[in-house]
Amino acid sequence: MTLTQDSLPQTRHLATPIPGPASTALHREREAQVTSGFGVALPVFINRAAGGILEDVDGNRIIDLAAGIAVTSVGASNAHVQAQVARQMGKFTHTCFMVTEYDSFTKVAAWLNAHTPGDFDKRTALFSTGAEAVENAVKIARAATGRERVLVFDDAYHGRSLLTMAMTAKVNPYKLNFGPFPGEVFRAPTATRLWTRREDATAAAALAGVEQLLADNGPETFAAMVIEPIQGEGGFLIPAPGFLAGLREIATRHGIALVMDEIQTGLGRTGTLFASEHEGVAGDITLTAKALAGGLPLSAVTGRADIMNAVHKGGLGGTYAGNPVACAAALGVFEAFEDGTLLENASAIETTSREVLEPLATETSIIAEFRGRGAMLALEFTDKTTLAPLPGLAAEVAAACHRQGVLVLVCGTDGNVIRLLPPLVIGQELLRDGLQVLRDAIIAVDNAQQDPHTAAALAAV
Ligand SMILES: *Cc1c(COP(=O)(O)O)cnc(C)c1O
Numbered sequence: 001m002t003l004t005q006d007s008l009p010q011t012r013h014l015a016t017p018i019p020g021p022a023s024t025a026l027h028r029e030r031e032a033q034v035t036s037g038f039g040v041a042l043p044v045f046i047n048r049a050a051g052g053i054l055e056d057v058d059g060n061r062i063i064d065l066a067a068g069i070a071v072t073s074v075g076a077s078n079a080h081v082q083a084q085v086a087r088q089m090g091k092f093t094h095t096c097f098m099v100t101e102y103d104s105f106t107k108v109a110a111w112l113n114a115h116t117p118g119d120f121d122k123r124t125a126l127f128s129t130g131a132e133a134v135e136n137a138v139k140i141a142r143a144a145t146g147r148e149r150v151l152v153f154d155d156a157y158h159g160r161s162l163l164t165m166a167m168t169a170k171v172n173p174y175k176l177n178f179g180p181f182p183g184e185v186f187r188a189p190t191a192t193r194l195w196t197r198r199e200d201a202t203a204a205a206a207l208a209g210v211e212q213l214l215a216d217n218g219p220e221t222f223a224a225m226v227i228e229p230i231q232g233e234g235g236f237l238i239p240a241p242g243f244l245a246g247l248r249e250i251a252t253r254h255g256i257a258l259v260m261d262e263i264q265t266g267l268g269r270t271g272t273l274f275a276s277e278h279e280g281v282a283g284d285i286t287l288t289a290k291a292l293a294g295g296l297p298l299s300a301v302t303g304r305a306d307i308m309n310a311v312h313k314g315g316l317g318g319t320y321a322g323n324p325v326a327c328a329a330a331l332g333v334f335e336a337f338e339d340g341t342l343l344e345n346a347s348a349i350e351t352t353s354r355e356v357l358e359p360l361a362t363e364t365s366i367i368a369e370f371r372g373r374g375a376m377l378a379l380e381f382t383d384k385t386t387l388a389p390l391p392g393l394a395a396e397v398a399a400a401c402h403r404q405g406v407l408v409l410v411c412g413t414d415g416n417v418i419r420l421l422p423p424l425v426i427g428q429e430l431l432r433d434g435l436q437v438l439r440d441a442i443i444a445v446d447n448a449q450q451d452p453h454t455a456a457a458l459a460a461v
Contacts, residue, residue, distance in 0.1 A: 008050040008077075010430050012405045012437075013061040014224070019044045020058025041066070041171070041409055042402045049076035052426030054407065063406045063434035067423045070232070073277070073291035074336040075425040081294035081332035086143050088328035095324070097126075098317045104327035111334050112302045117260070117274050118282035123308035125301045126322030130263040130289035131159025133299035134226065136316060137285050138163065140301065141224035141257040144310035149217065150209070151225040151256070153190040155234030158226065162312060167226060169234065170413050188213045190227075192237035196387050196414060203243040210250060219254035225287075229275040232264035235412035236378035236419050238371060244279040251284070257307060259285045263299070264376070267291035268337060268424060271346040271374030278373060283448040285457045294333045298326035307413075346374035349422060349431060353377050356435040364446035365392050377420040379442070391415035393445055400441035406434045 019027065023044040044056040049072070054062045067073060074081060089105070097105050109124035116122065125140075127133050138150055150167065152158070154235035158167040160174060166181035168174050176182070214222065229244060231237040251258040260283030265275035265287060271280060274286065285303035292298050297320070301308070336342060350373065357379060358370040368382035381390040381397075394416050401408050411419045418438070420433060 008048055008053055008055060008062065010051050010427050011061060012053075012063050012430070012433055013059070015059035016059075017273040018042075018056075018060055018403055018405060020056065022057040026057065037210060041398075049100055052076075052423055052430045060405055062438075063430055064426070065420045065422045065434055065438075066407050066409045067291075067421045069296065069409070070421045071290045071374075072268055072295050073267055073269060073424045074294050074333050074424050076295060076343065077427070078294055078332060078336055080335040081329050084328040084332035084335075085296070085325055085375070085405055088325050093323075093325055095190065096319055097322050098314075102324050102327070104324055104331060105322045108298075108300070108327050108330045108334075109302075109324070111330075112286075112288065112300050114304045115273055116282075116286040116288075117276050118284075118286070118304070121304045122302055124303075125316050126307065126327070127301070127318055128320050128323065128326070129159070129301045130156055130287070130299050131161040131164045132318065132321075133287045133289055133301050134158045134164050134167065134261060135161060135436055137226070137259045137287055137301050137303075138224055138302070139316070140265040140307060140311055141259065141285065143312070143315065144307040145223040145255065145257065147221055147223040149184045149186060149222040151186050151188055151213070151222055151233075152228055153188055155190065155192065155231050155237055156187075156226075156228065157231070157233035158228075162237075186213060186217060186222075187193060190237070191240035191243040192231065192234075192354050194199075196416075198388050203240040203246055206210045206240070206243055207250065210247065210348075214231050214250070214254065219256070222254065222256045224257045224259050225251050226259040226261055228263075228265065229279065230265050230270065230373065230376060232376075232419075233411050234413070235380065235417040236372050236376060238373065239279070241279075244276065244281040248281045257284045259283055259287065259302075262288045263287050263289040267333065268342050268346055269374060269421070270372075271343055271350065273337070273343070275373065275376075280457075281340055287298075292333065293326045293329040294336075296323075296326040296329040298322065298330055299372060320444075327341040345424045345426075348428065349375040349424070349426070352428060352431055353420060353435055356432065359441065360442055364442060366446050366456065367442060373422070375420070375422055375424055378411070379418045381416045381418070389414035389416035392416050393449070397438070397441045397445050400444070401434075401438055402436050403456055404441075406437045408438060413460070 113122040158164040189209035289299035360367040381394040
C-alpha cells in the first residue's frame with residue numbers, strides 16, 4: 001500500500017522517550033556494523049514519513065523541521081513522485097545514459113533550462129550528488145575558459161569530495177584529517193549579516209576584497225566564481241543587498257563564469273523557485289540537487305549553451321548520472337510545483353515562523369537574530385554584548401526539541417545556528433506546534449542562563 005499524507009496523522013505524538021527502546025536497539029546494532037565516521041543528528045529509526053511527520057519504529061511522531069537537509073521539500077511521500085517512480089520502476093531501472101538513451105533525462109533538462117534564472121539559451125547535464133554537480137561545473141568552466149582557478153567565499157559549503165572540500169570553508173568536521181586538497185582554490189570575503197562579524201557586512205567592502213584578491217592573483221587566471229545565493233551550512237547567511245549583483249558585474253568584466261550553487265536554496269525553498277531570483281541575478285551556471293528529485297539522488301548543472309557545450313564529446317558523464325528512476329522522481333517534483341501552492345506555502349512558513357520566533361531576538365539574551373527567506377530560516381545564538389557565538393546553547397536547545405519530538409538541525413561555521421528547513425507541505429497547525437516547542441526550549445535555556453541554579457534541573461528534563 002502506498003503511504004500518503006492523509007494516512008499518517010499530522011500531529012506530534014510521544015509514545016516513548018526519544019530515542020525509544022526499538023531505536024536504541026537498532027542504533028546499537030548500527031554501531032556494531034556501520035563506520036563511526038557518519039554522525040547523526042537524532043538517533044531514531046524512521047518507519048514512515050509524510051507531510052511534516054516522521055514516524056519512528058517506537059511509534060513516536062516527530063515534527064520534521066529538517067526535510068532530510070532541504071531534500072524532501074515536496075514531502076517524503078509525495079503522490080506525484082510516487083506515481084512517476086512507480087511507473088518508471090515498472091519499465092526499467094537503469095540503462096546508463098552514456099550507453100542508451102531515455103527521454104526523461106531530456107525532459108528534466110528542458111524544465112531546468114526553462115526555469116533556472118537567465119534569459120539565454122541553456123543546456124543541462126545531470127549527475128547524482130550535489131558535490132558531483134559542483135565538481136562538474138568547475139570542469140566545464142575550465143574547459144570553456146581555458147583557465148584553472150576557482151574563487152570561493154568565506155563560510156562556503158560545496159560538498160565533501162576532494163575538490164569540494166577544498167571549496168568548503170569549515171574544517172571540522174568536513175576537512176579535518178582529509179588533506180591535502182586540490183590547489184587553485186582561492187577564498188574571498190563575503191557580505192553577510194552575521195552578528196559575530198557584523199562590522200564587515202557591507203557589499204561594497206566585500207566586493208573591494210574580491211577585486212583585490214583577483215588583482216593580486218590575475219583575474220585572467222580564474223575560470224569560475226562559485227557562490228551560494230544564501231549560504232546554507234555556513235549559517236543561513238543572506239548576502240547584503242547588491243553583493244550578488246556586484247559579483248555578477250565583476251565576473252562578466254573578467255570573463256569568469258559565475259556559478260550559483262542553488263543546491264540547498266533551489267526548487268522553491270526560499271519562496272521562489274531559485275534564491276538568486278530575490279537578487280535579480282542569474283549565474284552563467286546554476287546548480288541544483290537536494291530537492292530536485294524528492295529524495296532520489298539527482299543533481300544538475302544548467303548553464304549557457306556555449307559554456308556547457310565547450311567540453312569535448314565524452315568528457316562528462318558517470319554510470320548513474322541522471323538515473324531514470326531519479327529523473328522520473330524529478331518530473332513528479334515539477335508536477336508538484338506546477339500550481340504554485342508550494343511556493344505560497346514557503347512564504348506562509350516564513351510568516352508564521354517570523355511571528356513565533358522573531359521576538360526572541362529582543363526577548364532573550366541568547367538569540368542575536370532570526371533570519372532567512374521562505375522556508376529556509378534560522379536563529380543565531382550569539383551574545384549580543386560580547387559578540388561571542390553560543391554553540392553550546394544552540395546544541396542544548398536542539399536536544400531539548402528532539403526530546404519533545406521536534407527535529408531541528410544545527411549549522412553555522414561557529415555551530416551557533418539552529419536552522420529550519422520544513423517540508424513545504426507541512427500543515428500550519430503542525431508547524432505552529434513545532435515552533436512553539438522550539439520557542440519554549442529557547443526561553444527555558446535563556447532563563448537558566450540568568451539563573452544558573454535551574455540549569456542543572458533543566459538539563460534533566
Ligand atoms: C548539500 C550541498 C552540497 C553538496 O551536496 P551533496 O549531495 O551532499 O554532495 C553542495 N552545495 C550546497 C550549497 C549544499 O547545501
